[in-house]
Structure formats: structure tokens, C-alpha cells
Amino acid sequence: MVQETIISLLQIVIFPGFLFFIIAAFFYEWVDRKFVARLQNRYGPLHTGPLGLLQPFADFLKLLSKEDIIPYAADKLLFSVVPIFMLSLPFTALFCIPIVNSTAPISFEGDLILVIFITTLIVISVFIGAWSSTNRFSTIGGMRACLQMLGYEIPMTIVIAGPAIAAKTLSISKIVQWQTAGFWFILTQPLGFIIVAICFLAELQKIPFDIPKAETEVVAGWLTEFSGKKLALLRLAGDLEFVLAGSIMTSLYLGGPSGFWFMPPFVWFIIKLTVCILILSNLRGLFARFRIDQLMRGVWKYLTPLALLQIILVELIPW
Amino acid sequence: MGLIKWARTKSPWLLHFNSGGCAGCDIEVVAASNPKFDIERFGMLLKGSPRHSDILVLTGPITFQIKDRLERIYNQMPEPKFVIAIGSCPISGGVYRGCYSVHEGADKVVPVDVYVPGCPPKPEAIIDGIIKVLKNYKEATP
């Protein structure tokens, strides 16, 4: 009995657990920055560690060691709680994703809904953080985040229900098992995959939709007042969200850790996750920032009807 | 302690502040981030909020009007912070020495770590200035 708990403890803390997620977060932030830099015909981080691999880690460590300023007029308690809260959310969601084998550490009927709920919670905590730092721009950043969430949340939820209906289950692990037996949902629901990619871009507040969050080149928005340790945790939370978005896309549409014969399932999961991350950051490099009314109009006029169409298609075509 | 020092020298975030200059140095500071010079290779990012930045890149002669704004910005930056004076204006008032609304030199307002002379200095000189600040920091701390 004891030996088993140690293994599961190890599983949670080390391998498909915290340490792995943090390293994955840093690695994929590096991939994202390098890929966008190459798109813009320049090098990107180069001198910290081999090929700049340790750059996100250096940023994180530097921010941890900087002086942590709490604005005089800020709501002290909330202001310091939000970063920790923001960090814990993606972690819990990541545990529902099957990585090593096709059953996740936490897998019960309905963990798909838990993951969706967590993505909404993240935006709520963004708003609380923005509201607690009384800088005028943070409050506006927070309001923008909520307004943007109203936009993309509905089509995303509708479309994510697609694989659940097709696999007749609400647990991600079972959906993955269904896909390993059958075929990947991207073949039958390509439209769903595209819509989820766009919605995750909006949720992560990446370039085409980075209206509320600090823009890439100038940090303002709801991150304005955070500095030092809080900013480090918030940036890490942002990267974890990035990994979470990628892994949800892989497990729902690309069959999670299932692959052909020669490679172990874990390596397959990493390959698919990298492909999804590259798709997301590719979109980041190519578009100008949308005005917010375009975003709302685009989402309500095009994305939501397409999502409904996708669901109808799933109903009509049995497999 | 070595790790913290390594982290601080490997990811210096810049805040650019134009105190009334002729925008010659400002173009060169931004030109340093275009594909030819690309300061992101050293982990440097141009940040907009003083809360997030370590190095204040200062251009232009400090006109009377902008002096208190400069002090406020400097006070809002979190602690291990440095100031680089780019161009001859913040060093000695440059060409505008003797004008009535100009401070002759930034060190009257904020403590300056490195001066980068030139009017305007080339992007290579600006990058070299930032690297020098980091080197001084590395040698100065234990």
C-alpha cells in the first residue's frame, strides 16, 4: 500500500506532475518566442544557455529576485492572492489530461466540464487581479478580458462538446481511448479543430486577440502593477495556460498519447503538443491586432454559427 | 547567489524614456530591436511599464518640464535598477547647452550608471552600453 502511494506521489510531483509541467511551460515559451522571431526574420533569444533555451528560466528567476512593489492604493490581500490562484488553476486542469498512457491521473466522468470551467475561472481571476491593482489601466484591462471571454467562451464550449458527443462520454481519458480505438476527431471534425484553435488564441490573449493582456512589446494592461515575484508567477501561469491549451487540443482532436507502433505514447503526446503550439504561435506572428469590435463581430457572426453547424454535423454523421 | 546574478545579467528589460530630445537617439534605440541588431538575442525586451523594467534607457536633455516625470518614473522602478544615458544630450546637454529650459546633464536628476556618447550613437554602441552596465553589475556584486 505504501509503495503504491509513493509511486502515485512521485507521479504527481515529478513525472507527469508539477515539475514536468513547469519545464514544459518554459520550453514552449522558448519555442513560441523563437518561432515568432524567425517569422520576423530575426534570431530571438540566443545567448542564455544553448540556443537561448534557458531564457524563460532566466526571466523567471530574475523576476523572482526583484523587489516586489505593492501599490499604496491597491487592495493588499487580493493583490497578492491572485498570482498564486492564477498559478494553481492550470495545474489542476493539466492533471486531467492523459499524458503517459491513455488514462489521466484524475479521470472521472465530466472532467471535460471541469477543464472548461477552469478556463473561465482563469479569466475571472484576471479580472480580480486587475481590479485589485487600482491602476486605471489595469481595471480597463480586466474589463476587456471579461468582455473578450464573453466572446470566445460560447463557441469554444459548443465545439468542445463535439468530440464528447461523438465518443458518448464526458471524460477526456475515455475520449482519448475512443480515439485510439477509432480514428482521430480531427478527420471527422476539422472545423471544430480550427474553431478551438482560434478560441484558445483568444483565451491566451495572444497577438490577434491580445487586447486586454499586456501587449507583446509593451507591458501594460492588467499586468501593469505586478512586479517581482507576482509577475514571475503570473508569467508562469500564462505559459502553463499555453501548454494547457495545446494539450486539450491534442487530447480532444489528435488522439492524445496514442500513436503508431514504434514510439512510446509519451513521445507521441509531446510531438502532437509541439505541433499544436506551433500552430498557435504561427497565428501570433502573422496577424495584426484586431480591433475589439471586429473580434466581437467576428465571434458572434461567424464563429458561433460555425460551431453550431459543427455540432449538427456531429449529430447527423454517426461516427 | 551566482544563479540570481546570472539571471539578472541574462534578462535585462529596458524602459525607454525620451526627455525632450531630438528623437535621433530614440530611433536608434528602437532600431536596436530590428532584425539587423536584434537585442532580443541577449534577452532584452523593450517594456512599457516601469514596474517591469530593470534598465532605464534615457535620451534627450532633461528639460525643466519633464524633470519631475523622470523622477517619478525612476522611483517606480523595482530595486536592482540601472540608468543608461544615451547620446550627448543627457551627458552634458549636448547641442542645447545654454538653452534656458534645459538641464545640462541627467546626473543632476537621476544617478546614471553608464554614458553612451554620440549624437546619435549607433545601435551597436547602445547594445555595448547595456552590456557594460551588466558587466559592471556582475563585477560589483560579491
Place this chain on the structure above:
Amino acid sequence: MSSIIKIPFGPQHPSFKEPENFMFKVDGEYVVDVTPRIGYAHRGIEKALEDRTYILDLYLVERICGICSQAHTTCYTQAVEEALKVDVPPRAKYIRTIVAELERIHNHYYWLGIVAHEIGFETLFMYTWRDREIVMDLLELLSGNRVQYAMNMIGGVRRDITPEISSEIMKGVKVLGERMEYYKKICSNERTVLTRSVNVGILKTKDAISLCAVGPTLRASNVKRDVRADDPYAAYDEIPFHAVTYDGCDIASRIATRCDEVIESVEIIRYALGHLPTGSIEVIVSRLVPSAEIVSRVEAPRGENMHYLKSNGTDKPERYKVRAPTLANLTALCKMLIGGYIADIPVVIAGIDPCFCCMDRLTFVDVNNDKSWGWKGEKLRRYGIKWYKKQ
């Protein structure tokens, strides 16, 4: 009556711009009234010009603005030469024209990058600024410095164009022309750029004329007025070219105007290099300037640049007035902003390519509460986009 609130838009531009400051009265989403408070860069240049000799003034006039320094020095040297009744050798005139056109290309590439940056199109910003390096290298080859190229001197030009340099310029300029054609194609049919620039910052022809706008901002509102054509100086009377006008009256047509002007400049440089007359490049002039009143006008990349010189026979000017193009466009800018969205403010301001250090003005609006500071320019940009969202 919905509440009219006042928003001070901060004097700080973290990424590149000079400090400028506008007080907007806003009714919900629409800008109702704008009062510019400019003057952060007021270094008292006009007063300083009166204390120095003509030679020292040359260096001060050059540093009024980092980007259009050739325009300012050409205007200054022409004024003093006219007072001295000295005729500059034709080769010097051609060299001045070539450097002026190179500076125009440099300015328009810079401007295109800034507008792309304002609408968030990072990749175009990086690409245009990478290609701008070509013209910066040419200017460095020609004058030794990338930005303040000190080419002009009272009575002529400091450095000559050797055949190697001119072949180098020919090569570089050809590449610049092709790249600009490519960018013009992008800007005129890339959807995200169009949605952020068509019908944004409207300046009708009637307003453009009555508010005395200048330069590409005026020419984009269908007014054919260009100092190089109307009041030719340096070698522009011998070089065939035509002023570019568009009738769109919005940011999209301003982008198109400037793209065409770069292609036009490439032709001018090619023609000038082809017909470069031989001879000396400068004439020795006396230090004392006879008393006269001179108005000298030059077409800077941003618009008509006007200098007024009153000399009194000594070696110091009695009065020297500088009117940079941005001040002329400022009233037109306020006209464009009124009635527009808040979110379009950064793009519209960038549309006239403001160079506030040119205008020598500096002022400051008090901060709303002690903790936060006046909104930075970049915050203006981000705030504009956010406010848009609240529609």
C-alpha cells in the same frame, strides 16, 4: 445628456515617440473635443539660435529633429546663402537633392513601420525596419553617420559623391523601390490593415486647405501642393517629377501617398545621379551676413518646412524662426480626431507622422492621482484599443 469626461493622454512614449500630450473630451466612445498641449521638447532653440554665430547655428538647426535633419539644414543654408547673395555650385545642389531624397525614403520606411506597429502588425514593422537599414547604410556610406548626416554647409556641401558611392546608391535604391512596391501591395489589400485604415482619421479637402495642412497629409486629401514643384529649390527645377496625390482623405490613402513618394524619390535619385554635373562642391563665404529678411521653404518628408531669417550684418542672426511641418498639421490632426473613435487615436496621430521635437514645444497635464502617472503614449495606444472593445 451623456457624461463628457476629460482624458489626459500622457506625454510619454515608451517605445520611440517624443512626448506629446492631448486633452480629450470624450462622450462615451466618440471624441468630442481635443486640446493639444505640446511642448515637451521645448529646448528654447529659437532663443539659442540668436546667441550663436551662423556656423554654430548650423549644428543646432540640424538637431531640431532627428529624422528630418537634412531638410532643416538645407532650409537654413539656403536662407543664409540667399542673404549673402551667394550662388551654390550646381554639383552641390544635386548632392543636396540626392541626400534629401534618401532622407525622404528613410523617413517613409520609418513611418510605415510605425503605423504597422500602431495597428499591431509586428511582422510588417520588423520587415520595414529591416529594409530601412539599407538606406541607413547608404547614408552612412555617404556622410559617415546614420541619422545626423551633417552634409550641408553654408555655401555648399561637405562631402562629394564618388563614382563608387553613386553606383552603391544606385544598387541600394533599386532594392528599396522594389521592396516598397511589395509593401504597397500588402497595405492596399491586406484585410486587417485595411479595416484599421480605411475611413479612419478623415480629413476632407476643404478642411485640409482651410486648416493649412502640409505634406503627405495634405496631398492625401487630394490637394496638389508640393514645395518641390511649386517653389523649386536646390536642383528640383531641373529634375522632372510629379507630386503624388490621392483622394481617399484617410489613413489608407496617406499610406499609399507615402509609398508612391518613395517610388518617386527613387526615380529622382536615379535621374540626379545620372545627371550629376561636375565642378566644385562648395564656395567660401564671408562670416558676416548683410542685413536682410529671408523666407526659405523646403519640402521635408513630413511637409513644408519654413524658416525665417532676419540678419543684421553681424555674424549672429537677429531673429531665426523655425516652423516645422508637424505644427502645421496639428490643427488638422485635431480636426481628424474629433468625431472619431478613441481606439483610432494612436493610428490617427501616427498618421500625420508627428515629430514633436520639431515643434520645440513641451507641456504637461497634471497627473490624476499621485499613484499613477499620466497615461503613456503606449498606454494611449493600448487604451485606445481597449476602449474600442467597450462599444
Place this chain on the structure above:
Amino acid sequence: MSSLFREHRDIIERLKKEIGSESLIGYEIPRPRRIWFSVRKEKLVDAITHLVGEGFVHLSTITGLEGENGLEVIYHLNRKGLEASLKVEVPIKQPVLPTITSIIPGAILYEREVHELLGVVFSGHPNLSPLILPEDWPEGVYPLRKKWTNEEIKKKLLKGS
């Protein structure tokens, strides 16, 4: 060349007929495309309206300077390259001029600038608030006046702020 000069002279004749020869103090054509007038203060608005009627719609700028006998304000008007500069003398003790923003809206900022740096009051101007100098600028110090040298201004500023 002579045809160009004849055109300039016609403009001057028409202006003389418009505002009466006694108030057109002097005129001068130093080179092609440049005309200098000096007009009495009272006839300024009529001269400007007449010139605008003739096509001088673009106001390049308004220059203010302190001449020998009082302040001078020069209006630089422009029509397709031809620059007409209208000079008006104003006594230093009582520098008041009518505003021309009603005729040329573009003159708003130029008049504010001359008001601030030289002290000329433009009566009827919509808002003569400071445009350039900082708020804490000491009263009555007009930097472009001869009696204020650079050092004096600096001393006053340092003493003030």
C-alpha cells in the same frame, strides 16, 4: 522673368487699391516668388481677407520678433509657391492685434505661440491658453523679447521652481 514680376506688381496694385495707399507703408520684391508688404495695424484684417480672396489661402506661419521700434508680427501667406509676407508693427507697451482665426482657421496655434513667446495679445482668439511653455512659467517673462537674455531666464526659472 519680367512676366513673373509683373504678376507680383499687379497683386500689390490690387492690394493698394483695396486698403488705400497710405496704409500700405511699403513693399518689396527681393526675388521671384517672394513679396514683402508692411501694413498699418488697423488695415490688417482687410489686407488678409483681400489676399485670401486672391488665393493666398495657405498660411505658412506667423513670425513674431522685437524690432527697433516695438514688436513686429509677420504673416506668411502662400499661393502655389508665391510667398507673400505681411508685416505689422505693434507698440511694445500695448501689443494688441485682431485675430485672423475667423478668416484662416489654421492660424489658431500660430497666434497662441506668438502670444506666449512674445506677449502679443490677439483679441478675439478662441483660447489663448499657454501652448508651449510649462504652467509654472513665471508671469511676464516672454523669452523672445530682447531684454530677456538666456541667463536671466534661467536664473528666474531656477529661482521660481
